[in-house]
Amino acid sequence: MAIEDSHSSSFFGPWPDRLRHSAIILLAAAFALCALVLLADLSPARGVAAFICIAAAALVPWRLHDAVSSREEVGSVRPVEAAAVSAVVAGIPDPAVLLDRAGRVIHLNAAAAQLAPALRKNELAQFALRSPEIVTALREAIATSESRRASYLDQGLVDRWMELVVTPVPMPTLFGGTEKCMLLTFHDQTPLRRVEEMRADFVANASHELRTPLAALSGFIDTLQGPAKEDAKARERFLSIMHAQATRMARLIDDLLSLSRVELSAHVRPESSVDIVPIIRQVADGLEPLARERQVEIEIDLPTAPVTIPGDREELLRLFENLIENALKYGASGGRVIVSLKEAASADGAPEIRVMVRDFGPGIAPEHLPRLTERFYRVDVGDSRQQGGTGLGLSLVKHILNRHRGRLLIESVPRNGATFTACFPQAKSPISA
Numbered sequence: 001m002a003i004e005d006s007h008s009s010s011f012f013g014p015w016p017d018r019l020r021h022s023a024i025i026l027l028a029a030a031f032a033l034c035a036l037v038l039l040a041d042l043s044p045a046r047g048v049a050a051f052i053c054i055a056a057a058a059l060v061p062w063r064l065h066d067a068v069s070s071r072e073e074v075g076s077v078r079p080v081e082a083a084a085v086s087a088v089v090a091g092i093p094d095p096a097v098l099l100d101r102a103g104r105v106i107h108l109n110a111a112a113a114q115l116a117p118a119l120r121k122n123e124l125a126q127f128a129l130r131s132p133e134i135v136t137a138l139r140e141a142i143a144t145s146e147s148r149r150a151s152y153l154d155q156g157l158v159d160r161w162m163e164l165v166v167t168p169v170p171m172p173t174l175f176g177g178t179e180k181c182m183l184l185t186f187h188d189q190t191p192l193r194r195v196e197e198m199r200a201d202f203v204a205n206a207s208h209e210l211r212t213p214l215a216a217l218s219g220f221i222d223t224l225q226g227p228a229k230e231d232a233k234a235r236e237r238f239l240s241i242m243h244a245q246a247t248r249m250a251r252l253i254d255d256l257l258s259l260s261r262v263e264l265s266a267h268v269r270p271e272s273s274v275d276i277v278p279i280i281r282q283v284a285d286g287l288e289p290l291a292r293e294r295q296v297e298i299e300i301d302l303p304t305a306p307v308t309i310p311g312d313r314e315e316l317l318r319l320f321e322n323l324i325e326n327a328l329k330y331g332a333s334g335g336r337v338i339v340s341l342k343e344a345a346s347a348d349g350a351p352e353i354r355v356m357v358r359d360f361g362p363g364i365a366p367e368h369l370p371r372l373t374e375r376f377y378r379v380d381v382g383d384s385r386q387q388g389g390t391g392l393g394l395s396l397v398k399h400i401l402n403r404h405r406g407r408l409l410i411e412s413v414p415r416n417g418a419t420f421t422a423c424f425p426q427a428k429s430p431i432s433a
């Protein structure tokens, strides 16, 4: 499959072009020979013969060049320009390839070599870039001399959505003409597509989570208006279920609002300094009734001195509430939850404060760990719903930590509990326990 445009003229142009290019030489020769015939006694036959020789000398090299060019068009772009364009192509951060009009590679940058390892200089690009969308875009760009775009799925170890832009670039040739080269630039659209998919999933999940309690509410309203109208006992029971469902909806909306608030301010690091020790104590005290209900003992191991970090008090309350509540809800079978704080160093050696929430429940299987902070992700949806969960807690935790320039570590050994560690960059004085 040749990419070359069938309408384009050959590199040096057709015969009329060649005559036009040689016209001055031929005219000058004709004048000179006429003058010699008239003034210097040159015989007309010799004059004609001399003219034929000059014309042949002026035209035959063009034909030789044609023969050369048809075999070696890649090298026909002027070296100075080729070097300049190669430097530009090399400097483009995205994958970029410069092709001649026949589709052979003149230059490619490192990113392009990584994207398509089969691309080789002086070889046809279409064999390395096998996507039909690319070949069509190239053909159209050559035929119309206008930019063309194409999207395609690059199926490798990891599938990537790529967008290709083909831009015609006229390049000066060794012999004074121009060659219509093509600059191919590739843009990885995968992150954008992922965000798009996540947004669609998010709307679908949020609507589903709201629709479930809403359906229960309207079902009970129908029953209360109809068959159970006069049944005082059923009314009492249904009203309490309706109350629980309405509370769940309110909680979901609260969580969604908190999440979007934290996301909106993600780029602004909290400025005020807060002591996190009393915040953790306040959360643990507030969850004491839940701990009693689940028969779990909360052990607190915190320093007596203040531990100050740049932080937002309200957000930190929510963060620790989510972690300790999860430990109480999902790790209740272990009967113990330990909340502790220590100083440590991050991988790059920066000092940080680590708050650990450890439970001794069933733990979490390793395949779930990387997905726990996704919105609405739950290991066991039924279990979480039964506990009044919405699946947004850890997502909120992650966003709050991002805003605080911190990170969340999750470690778990199935059947031996889980440890959630919130790490914060350290602000000022070290802890004195």
Ligand SMILES: Nc1ncnc2c1ncn2[C@@H]1O[C@H](COP(=O)(O)OP(=O)(O)OP(=O)(O)O)[C@@H](O)[C@H]1O
Pocket (backbone or CB within 6 Å): 255, 322, 326, 327, 330, 331, 359, 361, 362, 363, 364, 372, 377, 378, 379, 380, 384, 385, 388, 389, 390, 391, 392, 393, 394, 395, 418
């Ligand atoms: N300590 C834990 N032990 C075992 N599983 C846990 C633990 N913490 C979280 N999980 C699992 O992670 C899932 C996601 O937790 P997350 O806090 O995001 O949502 P949730 O608790 O279900 O709902 P919400 O926090 O919005 O009330 C939970 O549903 C649960 O399956």
Ligand SMILES: [Mg+2]
Pocket (backbone or CB within 6 Å): 322, 325, 326, 389, 393, 394
């Ligand atoms: Mg939770």
